[in-house]
Amino acid sequence: MNDLIVFEELEAASNHRIGLATLNSPQTLNGVSLAMCEQLDARLRAWQDDPSIAAVLLDGAGGKAFCAGGDLHSLYRAMLENKSGEAWGNPYARRFFEVEYRLDFLIHRYRKPLLCWGNGIVMGGGVGLMMGASHRIVTETTRFAMPEVAIGLYPDVAGTWMLSHLPRGIGVFLALTGAQLGASDCLRLGLADRACRSTGLEALRAALAATSWSTDVEARAGQVDRLIDGLPDPEPLVPGPLQIHFDAIRAACDRADFAEVCAGIRAWTGHEDPWLARAAATFAAGSPGSARLSHTLIERMRPLSLADVFREEYIISLHCTAEDDFQEGIRALLIDKDKSPRWRPATHEQADARWVERFFRRPWPEGQPHPLADLQA
Template identity: 40%
Template sequence: MEERLMTAPVLFDEVAAAGGKLGRITLNVESTLNSLTLEMVDLLQSKLDAWRNDDSIGAIFVEGAGEKALCAGGDVQALHASAVETPGGPCDYAETFFAREYRMNYTLHTYPKPIVCWGHGIVMGGGLGVMAGCGHRIVTERTRIAMPEVTIALFPDVGGSWFLNHMPGSAGLFLALTGASINAADAIYTGIADRFIASEHKSSVIDALLAQSFDDDVNKNHARVRHALRPLSEASEGAKPEGQVEPHMATINQLCDGDDIHSIIDNIMAIDTDDKWLAKARDGLAHGSKLAALWIHRQMTETRHASLREVFQAEIQLATNVIRYPEFAEGVRALLIDKDRNPQWSYSSSRDIPESILNGFFNAPWHQNPLADL
């Protein structure tokens, strides 16, 4: 029994605090950097639903097994298999995965009880979707965040259309188009994390949470969580890394100040610099799908003033259309299956893409949106 539980893809525990309980969630597939599968998404949704209505659970702590990652994203190889099995769709596994993952993300964003996320190590794609939705998001000196979907012809989903659009200036668009990697300081500056706490204090974080007397007053429980985390955040200030986004904001805003998406792509591709972070961002877009760059830009533009519910409804529509189109399967093949890093993209230039092709990704592929009931 014990061995079976330890090999479960998600571990759940209820730990007695000074008052009430702390629910503990551990993404538990170290071999894939805790990448999410449909089974894991369903387990998370079920437990979140149960704990929402359990008055004994005062707060929740989310972490990833091991030291390498909270979560490196969704299980992209499973999505690829679903896409190539039925070209043109419907791609049953992938489409079900996206719909249930986004529903789980929406649950996190709207959850009444405090959820503390330990965003340590790699936090990418679907992992960032988990962290961004939590009410109390901790990053460490080893946090590495990215949404590199342009490199596999996807788009920053799992609520990316929401949190990227809420970043300062053009930071969100730049990160979405380039897949640039950011650290803990960047995460706090851009608003996708709340606190920096050095990783050596993790056990102290747990102890401080367990020292709280949680009850059925949700607002007071949020205050208790802040009270527990604040001293550890203050004690960690000296270990915080230097950020990349804030120092580059003037450049980012200038690069993204184009007449249209094509000129923005031109600006980024023309970067001539010894700055390693900017050069790597440029290369991310250069090697990525130009078709994906267009749908990323349009998705962010169309959801700029959307509600959270509308964001996820728009994302499931785009994701469904993307997964049915061959560009995604080719991107995953080149990067993760054959690993030749030589994707044969449909178009070599964004200006070659017919408007009708791009428009097709923004038309509903079904009679009713699977997330219409959010």
Template identity: 40%
Template sequence: MSDEADTVLVTTEGRTGRITLNRPGALNSLTRPMVLRIAEALTAWEHDPDIAQVLLAGAGERGLCAGGDIRAIHADARAGGTASADFWRDEYRLNARIARYPKPYVALMDGIVMGGGVGVSAHGSVRIVTERSRVAMPETGIGFVPDVGGTHLLARAPGELGTHLALTGAAVGAADALLCGLADHFVPADRLADLAADLATAPVSDVLPRYAGGAPEGELAGQREWIDHCYAADTAEAIVERLSRHGDQAAKQSAETILSKSPTAVKVALAAVRRARALGSLERVLAQEFRVSCAALSWPDLVEGIRAQVIDKDRTPRWFPADLAGVSGADVERSFAPLGPERELRLDGR
């Protein structure tokens, strides 16, 4: 692995400030020093008249970023430490900063873009996907809940598409990312290097039209009928029942997928997306997500989910409670409880 100082490469190319996530062996997973380095670069460029725009990319061939370093979160949760909360506080502040950045923020969302990778890209002003893009918020599979402003983005997706993605953790390709509002433009992967080179000498508004085009056909547009009907149910149990009884095989598969996830995470994720719709601003949603993320550190499912999926890789998590019926409304409410004035995440613009 690279030295920590090299995990984010900050360079300038003409009038473009370039940020390259540089942990390809870990699929560019984010650490707290990486988050702070990105924030530092954005601060330096914000008032620099020689920098007109920012470009975010990932090193290696596999993707932009697979998310946060969940091995570190696993260790911290087991130890009862504060490192994860400290990381999330800085990460969510960065997510809000990216969304409000005064210069064009161009994110190349090529390959795998998940969790924290969505947070550093999908809040940008120019979000580019390719035929290789796989965009997801897969947190329910590790006993966690979509964060980094993910519930804000998913709450704003058409119909119930965001609820579907939040509960199943499904990864979507370029067309579906565009449909859900997670991206803005499609550019073929083999043209990204030329696009990035052109940004050194011209603004993205001039460059992008030469490269952007129509994305290959997606799946979700043809599934809207059953997604919007099934996920409009009042509870997670009712959603699963509707999916299970629907005639579409993809609906039945979605029910099975949800039932394989952490029951606690599924119920809290459903509540989080629905509450995000009412909260409005990204800052308010991030503050809510911070409460939920901190609460999740005490769930047995977070440690168990990461163990099963990442540490031991046996893919057989033992969730507690084991099913949706075992998660009470009070359990869900506790995940949204105030943290107290000293611990709450506070952001400008709330």
């Protein structure tokens, strides 16, 4: 049986080493399981405290994906086993979301250069791993998205924080349509720092090993910047579809009224640009409840600290495991694969502002502290 994550330490100049962590479940497009999150969290903490480790590189095996999301099959089984109907009655979900969010928060606050090779599919939980990295590298194969509307969830792993800090309207569009972005659009939005050829991973590893690392940890970020600049450039990047339609998307989606946003996205049904047409089709087929929840969260999360966002998302995610749509979305996409989910609520009109408030109530017993109370802002 293959290791879920392959950990290596690459000898580097100046008596330093480079920590290498490769997500190693290519058959699931490196979807992260609870065990993977636990292993990666433990190793990243050890490397952070090891003075001989100069920097860390995170990538995914198989060539098709860095990470396509989380382990939905295990969450589905846990939802079926939760006969209580209560959000707090799912011990697996409580553990999974706590460990995953702690890991993502650690990456955001990592004290050493942490590079993420975002090649291929980077979606859902993969975005959570990539977003906090100090150096986020994309390639000509990158397909970046938060497609949770298709499975009855919402952009968690601090996706609500990330989307809320994009130009107004853009984050709402990405959340409600699951639209995929390539390297050019990721760079335009500040979701990536550098584009390289997909064949450049070995060159990156060699450059990390050849660097004479400074004893000043803060100076190492600049060293990484310079070595990345020396990697093979990709083919010239042309404006991506989001850049092309940027103004139209903002005009349609930068609205406080949810119904107006829905109408604006529906107007792209059958659009001559297949990218916009596909976005409208995904929205129409997606969970109306997820769309309402995402629209609400992007506004609510904007003023919060990252730690507070993870705490809010933990509450909301547990409620999602007790609501119908998340389980139904996984069933339709991955279990029965009929791609015919029966959403509840069934329409965007039924998913009103009063309905969405159920997701913000703390689900644990009175007087118990938040499981992520110790995250520091």
